[in-house]
Amino acid sequence: MASLLTIESIVVAALGVWLVVLALTADKVEILPLLGVLIFIALGSGGLFAAARGYRGGKYFGRAPALLANLIAIGVSKYQFAAGLYIVAIPLFILAVVTVVSVLRAIPDRLPTS
Numbered sequence: 001m002a003s004l005l006t007i008e009s010i011v012v013a014a015l016g017v018w019l020v021v022l023a024l025t026a027d028k029v030e031i032l033p034l035l036g037v038l039i040f041i042a043l044g045s046g047g048l049f050a051a052a053r054g055y056r057g058g059k060y061f062g063r064a065p066a067l068l069a070n071l072i073a074i075g076v077s078k079y080q081f082a083a084g085l086y087i088v089a090i091p092l093f094i095l096a097v098v099t100v101v102s103v104l105r106a107i108p109d110r111l112p113t114s
Contacts, residue, residue, distance in 0.1 A: 001055045001066075001099075001102045001103065001106040002052040002053070002055040002056045003052075004095070004098065004099045004102060005048050005049070005051050005052035005055065005062070005066055005099065006048075006049065006052045007095070008048050008069070008070075008073075008095065008099065009045045009046075009048035009049040009052060010045075011095075012041060012044050012045040012048060013041070013045040015041065016038055016041035016042065016045065019034070019037065019038065019041070020038070044069065047065050047069065048065075048066070048069060050062065050065075051063075051065050051066040051069075055106065063103055063106075066099065066103045067100060067103045067104070070096040070097075070099045070100045070103065071096075071100065073092055073093075073095070073096035074093060074096045074097065074100070076092065077089045077090075077092045077093040077096065080092065081093075
């Protein structure tokens with residue numbers, strides 16, 4: 001489970017790098033929307049990485065954000081299917097569904113202590 005979340009974190013971060021490269025090579029860039037997207041990419045990637053660390057540590061706090069992020073990814077893949085971006089939509093959908101099922105099935109071995 002933690003490995004899937006780490007992979008997702010890396011993929012989201014890579015998309016952010018790709019977006020920066022696109023912005024640097026574009027003729028015109030709207031800086032404020034770009035900064036907003038980059039902030040959300042950083043928060044999303046960091047959140048997925050934190051959820052992965054939580055799973056590795058046997059904590060419960062990573063479950064809800066991991067589930068929410070992957071349910072959003074399933075919705076995003078629907079729009080990519082509609083746009084005909086099958087090369088992106090299919091892997092995203094598969095990874096998100098596998099992660100959702102894993103999140104729902106994975107229960108940490110030990111109970112959290114207060």
